[in-house]
Amino acid sequence: MLQEIRAALMLTRMILLVLKSGYNSADYILQDMEAVMEIAGFQRLMRKIYFEKDNERGREGTFVWLTEEVGELAKAVRLNDRVGMETEFADVMAWLSSLANLCEIDLEAAVFSKYAQGCPKCLASPCACLEQT
């Protein structure tokens, strides 16, 4: 029963996201939904664990923490420190989600609406833009 309710909620959520993004290919949506569904779950988890502390710290303080974690990620990448990279990617995701919670931004909806159709500029996947990397 609980699983059916969850499936119905997921379907409703998917339809809302599709309507919001102006999507027209059902297969493509289903293929991409699994990936974006987990973003909302992670953001909810961060809210459950940290929202009270995040709210006390505020947006500016939380943003500072996010930038510190990005710096630590930069160091781990530069050193090719595998364990460090896993830790710092996780921390960056956590602080990014905390900041999104404080700013009342739904990360999943934001990511879906911007990237689910492919590159936001050329709409292709993989990107076919001619800009230099």
Ligand SMILES: [Zn+2]
């Ligand atoms: Zn492109």
